Amino acid sequence: MVQVGLLLSDVPRSVSPSDQFRDVLRIVEAAQRNGFTYIAIGQHFLYGDLRWLQPVPLLARLAAEVDPNVRLVTQIVIAPLYHPVMLAEEIATLDVVTEGRLVFGAGLGYRPEEFDYLGVPYKERAGRFDESLELMKLLWTEEDVTFHGKYFTLEDVHPHLFPVQKPHPPIWIGAHAEAGVRRAGKYGDAYACPPETPKEEVARRYAIVRDGFALRGREFGPQPREEAMVEYARVAQGRYLTYAAKGLDVMKDTDLENEFAKAVSGHAVIGSPDEVIAQLTDYVTALPVDPLLVRPQWPTMTADETVATLDRWGRDIVPAITAITPRRDIDEALLAPTAAGVST
Secondary structure, eight states, rough: OEEEEEEEOOOOOTTHHHHHHHHHHHHHHHHHHHHOEEEEOOOOOSSSEEEOOOOHHHHHHHTSSSTEEETEEEEEEGGGGHHHHHHHHHHHHHHTTTSSSSEEEEEEOOOHHHHTTOOGGGGGGGHHHHHHHHHHHHHHEEEEEEOOOOEEEEEEEOOOOOOOOSOOEEEEEOOOSSSHHHHHHOSEEEEEEEETOHHHHHHHHHHHHHHHHHHHHHOOOOEEEEEOOOOOOHHHHHHHHHHHHOOOOGGGGGTTTOOHHHTTTTEOOOOOHHHHHHHHHHHHHHOOEEEEEEEEOOOOOOOOHHHHHHHHHHHHHHHHHHTTTSSSSSOGGGGGGGGTOOOO
16 A cells, blocks of 8 residues: 655744644644554754754654554755764664664755854765765674775774664655755665656656666665645745745745745645545556655644644545555656657
8 A cells, every 4th residue: 555654844933842842742643543654854953933853853752652553754864964973873773762663864955054054065965975875884784894985984893783674774865956866776775756846757756766776786666755735825835935045946936925826736735635635646656656745734834733634634535545556667658758748
């Protein structure tokens, strides 16, 4: 079955950290009750008027709250901001604490100021990320590690902490740019495609990942897919404007102020339950998607609104999606030149 997961949201700083955490517990309980089997949270630092609870300690706490069949996901950790030894041990510990239910989602990061805050050169982030992925895998799997890279060097060290999952937790690599998609094919176990990517472009990116897997002798299968879920423009429009203001340029050619519904219609699920089911079914029957990660919460929503949304999903939508068997390949029609609007 296609599994459904929850992407937790950032919240305004007007909500206290303690209230935010209590709301997270309520939302996670509601998600479990309604058939969600993945709980994911992202990461930012010094984010201004919005707040993220940091994923590693939060997911460690949630591990005690969720059922044994629920997986916990860092979606995503900004890996280049860390030394890979520190990140490898943090993630290994989290895999132990979650009893082998962790998915390690990692990405490059897109806010130069976060790198400035932590003293990491922004222009080095791609090289640091690649080396970190290589080195972390060694630290998770080898008794003796020597590594000589451009950014990181270790000489005959002996890791003392290994994850529960073998060889390591699944690695999801999130990326907006094609270079990041290739990185997922080279280093990852899956590519976490962002929600604003049109279906035909998703198929093309999956093909890149599939080719990268083939070079490693790795089988290609269902990939995680994010979907924004928008019921009312009021709860999401401000967030998209914030994304644009903070440097995420994927919506740069759209008029978010005046034509919000049109701007997000290609990647946000909007409509009645039947319409939402039809849109999501179209995705998961054309693309190898599993799990389907949805974001039902936006910073301007209260916890009560989010719980009510999750209850509607559990009643009206989740059973229809989980009844679908995930496909393992890409609908080749989506890869045809005409599918992307290119004439032949």
